[in-house]
Amino acid sequence: MSTDQVAEPSTSTASTSKPSVVKTSTSKGTLNTLVSPTTHLQWKINEKCLCYHGPLIYEAKILKIRNFTPEDTENGEIGPNFLVHYKGWKQTWDEWVTEHRILKFDEAGIAKQKALSQSALVAQNAGAAGKMKDSSGKTISNVAGPSISAGGSTRSGIRKESTRGTKRAREDDDGHHARRAEMKLNVPEILKVFLVDDWEAVTKNHQLVTLPRSPTVRQILGQFEDYVKTTTTTHSLPSPALLTHTICAGLQIYFDRSCGMSLLYRFERHQYADVRKKYITGPQVKIEESSDIEMSSIYGGEHLLRMLVSLPQMIANSQMDGESISLVKEYVNELLRYLESNKDSIFQREYDTPSESYGNTVRS
Structure with missing residues (x-):
């Protein structure tokens, strides 16, 4: 968490429909x-x-609310900011955050918290990364952050990371450095x-990703390959002309092999069976038409993203050497940045609501 602390403004306890504004002079200008304790929207x-x-x-807990102006440099984002204190952590972890990082403490917010908790790696004990399962029994992992228990606890066995370093809990993994380099993604x-949102749409709202998707996983990887080869000034990837095609082809193979086994939630499995019957195994499918069809030609960005965050666990169970892991990590991190930059054209905003008969079949 950020250690930057902003000078405390004077406050008022008056409650009005329109917040009062106090101008405080500082060395950096007028802030x-x-x-008002009822400032800015719902907070x-x-x-x-x-x-x-x-x-x-x-x-x-929200401690203070402040409107940052262009003259403020402590936070980096102009507009309403909220000084929050994290329960169970020292005051040194208090930080100013913008509104998009705050959720209401209600059922919906807690559900999102649990979803992220379930997708985090289990605390790295006994020299091996563990696995957790969601409510459907599907094993999931998330290499983006610290380990956390399924209940969302922020106590021992967890570490928080920030721009000023890593805060370790009392428990440490003595065997961590003895293991080979891990593949950590950003x-x-x-x-x-x-x-x-993807987890919530499928497992809670019982919705489905539209299939076939456009663009497909194969198309996304092809577009990324072209991007890497033609825009070398925007990244520092090693040997893009030689390695990009090989790595993208490998990611496609990983996706095709893992899609049906580990990338689907329970509610999606019937859809997967229908897809295979329609395009690959069904009695009406001609062999010459199905020979080149893989799941990467049907599924899209939503399932590719699931595969990418699970990739470190897959690679941990492989025989890949440390140098290769390092190369794949660089390319996958660049792919994640590419997905972020092109999110509007890659990811589906509205999921499909299946028929009642589909739901009955899944639940039977």
Whole structure:
């Protein structure tokens, strides 16, 4: 968490429909501070909330609310900011955050917190990364952040990461350095939100991704390959002309082999069976037409993202050497940035609601 602490503005306890504005002179200019305890939309000072920090969501409390102007440089984002304290952590972890990182402390917010918790790696004990299962029994993992228990606890066995370093809990993994290098990914914040929304749409709202998707996984990887080869000035990937095609082809193979086994939620399995029957195994499918069809030609960005965050666990169980792991990590991190930049054209915003008969079949 950020250690930057902003000078405390004077506050007022008056409650009005329109917040009072106090101008405080500092060495950096005039600051406008929102001071009413009922300021800005739905948030109140001393309100319990949930707050994103890195890849996970933590229980927190809003201590102060302030409007940052262009003259402020402490936070980096202009507009309403909220000083939050994370429950169970020292005050040194208090930080100013923008509104998009705060969730209401209600059932919906807690559901998102649990979804992220379930997709985090189990605390690295006994020299091996563990696995967790969601409510459908599907094994999932998320390499984006610290380990956390299924209940969303932020206590021992967890570490929080920030720009000023790593805060370790009392328990440490003595065997960590004895293991070979791990593949740690930097998943952009917006993609973490997509993962949670994707989980919620399928497992809670009983909706489905439209299939076939456009663009497909194969098309996305092909577009990424072209991007890497033609825009070398925007990245520092090693030997893009030689390695990009090989790595993208390998990612496609990983996707095709893992899609049916580990990338689907329970509610999607019947859809997967229907897809295979329609395009690959059904009695009406001609062999010459199905020979080149793989799941990467049918599924899209939503399932590719699921595969990418699970990739470190897959590679941990492989015989890949450390140098190769390092190369794949660089390319996958660049792919994640590419997905973030092209999110509007890659990811589906509205999922399909299946027929009642589909739901009955899944539940039977």
